[in-house]
Amino acid sequence: MAAVADEDSLRRALAQKQSSIDVQGGAVRQLKSSGAAKLDIEAAVQSLNALKLEKASIESQLQAALAGAAGGGSSSASRDAFRQAVVNTLERRLFYIPSFKIYRGVAGLYDYGPPGCSVKSNVLAFWRQHFVLEENMLEVDCPCVTPEVVLKASGHVEKFTDLMVKDEKTGTCYRADHLLKDFCKEKLEKDFSLSAEKAAELKHILAVLDDLSAEQLGAKIKEYGITAPDTKNPLSDPYPFNLMFQTSIGPSGVSPGYMRPETAQGIFVNFRDLYYYNGNKLPFAAAQIGQAFRNEISPRQGLLRVREFTLAEIEHFVDPQDKSHPKFSDVAKLEFLMFPRDDQVSGQCAKKLQLGEAVSLGIVNNETLGYFIGRVYLFLTRLGIDKDRLRFRQHLANEMAHYAADCWDAEIESSYGWIECVGIADRSAYDLRAHSEKSSVALVAQEKFSEPREVEKLVITSIKKELGLAFKGNQKMVTEALEAMEEKVAMEMKADLESKGEVEFHVCTIGKNVTIKKNMVSISKEIKKEHQRVFTPSVIEPSFGIGRIIYCLYEHSFYTRPSKAGDEQLNVFSFPPLVAPIKCTVFPLVQNKKYEEVAKLISKSLTAAGISHKIDITGTSIGKRYARTDELGVPFAITVDSTSSVTVRERDSKDQVRVDVEKVASVVREVTDGLSSWADVLKMYPLHSSETAEE
């Protein structure tokens, strides 16, 4: 926050300096036009120049302050350069490919090429292991094509929109908030003449951008004179555009459908069957991995904002009266960066908290939510996400849906800033209730009591005959209003009727008071025996944007180092073995039948050990082959330089050890499976000098 204070005072100093310059400039002009002495004029000009120099110095301080504030230290230019290096490597090595590239592509659509595909399937396999298998979740797989009725119930048809403006002449579409955001950022970063007050206003807009209504956005766009970026044409007023890809199911054209914007709804509509499958017991979780679709207005941010993506979602159904979690103690001791609502509002930074404390202090709403936050932390860090660039940010009150109990996003820092990669929300009973209502199918759970419980129940019986005589056509509305009374109101009426014989009663549905007499209604409390409690479960939803996680993983894993000759920078992805597209490469040192046979032998034993690997028998120098494999993030390379023993090289340290041919597969397996560390291997096997390895 120091940077911001700095910025503010610098802008003020700059404005002061500018007005001094204006004054001094006026003085110089005055002296010149009044034909003052040359010496006097020169002195005045000298002062003016001194002021201008001082202004330039403040400007460069401001520039530095702005860069520092935006980048957390690194400048925007260096972040862009870093991103460019990562993206170039990813694209050149086919981690991803802009889809339909030979047709000049489609914004927001990307293919995973071979290594990207492996990384993705490794991440998904680990997700399945870490969540579905370890937690005994019920996995389902539902279609992407979804009929309108489902997405009306969920609220997507009405509310899943972004505000859009159109270039009034060309019809090109833009996201209204993006244009306003770009304008504010550009002004703040580049306009040094901005007053401190104006700067504060623009910053406020950036802070509340997500909350602005169409009208407010439109007013700001008008006020600031924002035009279409490409043409400078005027823009339309903002209006909502639904982000779902629409289609039509069947040939008749009368059954609208959408490509699902999330996988969760497929689970909610199956709640009844899944609850039964789980032996009618709570809590349980269902999970789904699958494609989801958002027809973004104008996708930016490369791989982070795409029109089709893989989601992995969990819906953990739980009794709203008991959100404890039996395994919470497994994660309670974890400590990591958290960013609670209050700290955000009071302008503090994310800080390290112990998860157990966060729950016991009520910062995190309940144990189950806390448990999943902990499990998500473990999942992401085991994949290789840097724990110092991962934080859990709580939603502000205005960010959360009205029904949500609490909401935390796992945000990962990338060159684009902090990116939401996993959302973990306690959505209370909202979704099940919404589908219950629309479908008229009860989506509820029962708690059977071990023995019946006596419950005092309010019983309101309206006497139809008397009500009919008194209210005729309004009888139904009056009856309904009476029967809907809450306990407190009803007991007051009971007392009044007993003491006064009649009472005034307001009926909203007919909009007036009526007089209720003692003979029209009987109100009492009765003891009833209940054998079970029927309730709508709450749902806690961790939702993972797989593509975003993978992209952040790419950035966190990427680094460069000079080649041995020092003439170029070599790229490395430091993926952990769990994620690496292949675990090991096998290089015969020179093209030679004997070595190739040893390589094949090793390949067989690697296959038997379940290690994905590749043999590279090209005649390229071993150094180049290492570089090629580092760029794919392959953790280990076996070089065959004799028929009895071979070298194993670790990617990041470039250390090599010498291992017998028969043992090498099991050594590689031990380290890739995490049973031993590379340090263990270094202790057990002789270090191999890299000279012979030609690196």
Add this chain to the structure above:
Amino acid sequence: MAAVADEDSLRRALAQKQSSIDVQGGAVRQLKSSGAAKLDIEAAVQSLNALKLEKASIESQLQAALAGAAGGGSSSASRDAFRQAVVNTLERRLFYIPSFKIYRGVAGLYDYGPPGCSVKSNVLAFWRQHFVLEENMLEVDCPCVTPEVVLKASGHVEKFTDLMVKDEKTGTCYRADHLLKDFCKEKLEKDFSLSAEKAAELKHILAVLDDLSAEQLGAKIKEYGITAPDTKNPLSDPYPFNLMFQTSIGPSGVSPGYMRPETAQGIFVNFRDLYYYNGNKLPFAAAQIGQAFRNEISPRQGLLRVREFTLAEIEHFVDPQDKSHPKFSDVAKLEFLMFPRDDQVSGQCAKKLQLGEAVSLGIVNNETLGYFIGRVYLFLTRLGIDKDRLRFRQHLANEMAHYAADCWDAEIESSYGWIECVGIADRSAYDLRAHSEKSSVALVAQEKFSEPREVEKLVITSIKKELGLAFKGNQKMVTEALEAMEEKVAMEMKADLESKGEVEFHVCTIGKNVTIKKNMVSISKEIKKEHQRVFTPSVIEPSFGIGRIIYCLYEHSFYTRPSKAGDEQLNVFSFPPLVAPIKCTVFPLVQNKKYEEVAKLISKSLTAAGISHKIDITGTSIGKRYARTDELGVPFAITVDSTSSVTVRERDSKDQVRVDVEKVASVVREVTDGLSSWADVLKMYPLHSSETAEE
């Protein structure tokens, strides 16, 4: 074919009998109206009744013959009952769920529930292992949303249609061929008065149904007076309906897109990058697993014809001049049911052929195609598809696209008949050429010659000035026609020009002959040095309908057996461990802390051994728990009945052996991994009598 001959003669016999009845009926009426003697009338009526009895007997013979022909032995009713039993079990145990069931579902959309989801992911994991990893394929993962330009190039926008008719009053849509097919089948099965000639006609229609044009279909529908099934309203003429789900990409509404109808196009458009990734070497294969979409007009056949499904596709790119395969010998000895084109045309049945022979005899076009046929056979049978209900059927000439070199479908017999589950097509260079043309990006491969080759090339040089003088406005057309001459034509012209000085030459583009003189064109053959050959690769495409394979697997794995008490039929899925949703269940025999702890211990060691399993601690009888687990196809059950040793039960034999607690995980692992057979286990461990197991 015996059944058909039978049917034919029975229909003829029936028609004869009917005319005898008509004649005799006339005679009876005649006798009655003419007041003949009672005895005479009685005698005539008796003859009539005898004829009617004979007719009834022929009818029931015909009925039996028809059922036999349709079911290959089993009656249509018993097949329906079997299917119902399978489907009931699948739906009750949530192998699948009609999607959006609480909203009364959408035809042709199904969810995979928890066990179905496991089966699917096991099948896909094995597919990846068997094809992608073992064959070093390049896996990619492309979006479902596809811009129109791609599907125009592939031909889907124009040709991916079914013919549809509409109820002219209600607008309800039907597939035209389905209505005609239903009509013909119903007539053939239920109308015993059908003449043998008419029956032959209807059978012919069924045989050529797929080839009928819109006009032919419409004419038949009119001729037979077919009306809308639900309302009996008249039907519209058939017209093509495109089966792709259409949508719009981006907010402008001017970029049409479709949900991909197959995954293959994503690979074709990436050919250039993948070829480069593979070191510019052929052959190589790319693979993709993903969702595909077909907006079926009126989906029937349950899980077999759906609107969204998972495809797994391979595109193997190969030099058209060399379709040999280095690993063909690995599959050449395989022998299985094949159904070559000629045998289909000549009315024979599928027969066992050795794959190597089929290729060497030219029945299968080339080794690479043959290799994939063999690999598909191994894949399907290892999953548990019955090899006697699996055949490879070659496409008839009229079924294949004009560009295809050869095409075989892996068909699996189910209660619906023989179902196409995998298509294996040699599509020649069609797809790459189509995208090359539309995108103007060369999708080609180069073969670099180890040393330059001398190639004799035809060189035709037209002399512009002379041609211009002679043909003026037609010069361009004449020039193009001259330069497009094939070698033979050109060399003849050269000879003629040399001997006669001029020659008549037909130019199609201007529709007449022109006179070409010696000074207008120079034709020669020159020796040129070429360093490489540039060509469009052929593609061999095995394409797997994963959902169909899984459904057929369910049918092939399902059987029932009586419960021990004999009072009910119990359902069993005999999945091999590879496919089974979980490999093992663990049952404490009675609810008891000691046993539950042993169960947890075993669970830990199973997890360590990588065996998916479930503990069932419900107090239900062990027999019921076995039945429950058999219905999910779980191959092994461990029952904890002591703290030192436990029993392991095999699902299909119900045999049980007694194994030490510490050994049990490794025993189960050995059999589920296929390292030992159950027979081996029976030899090594003492058999456990089932009495104590309460089964």
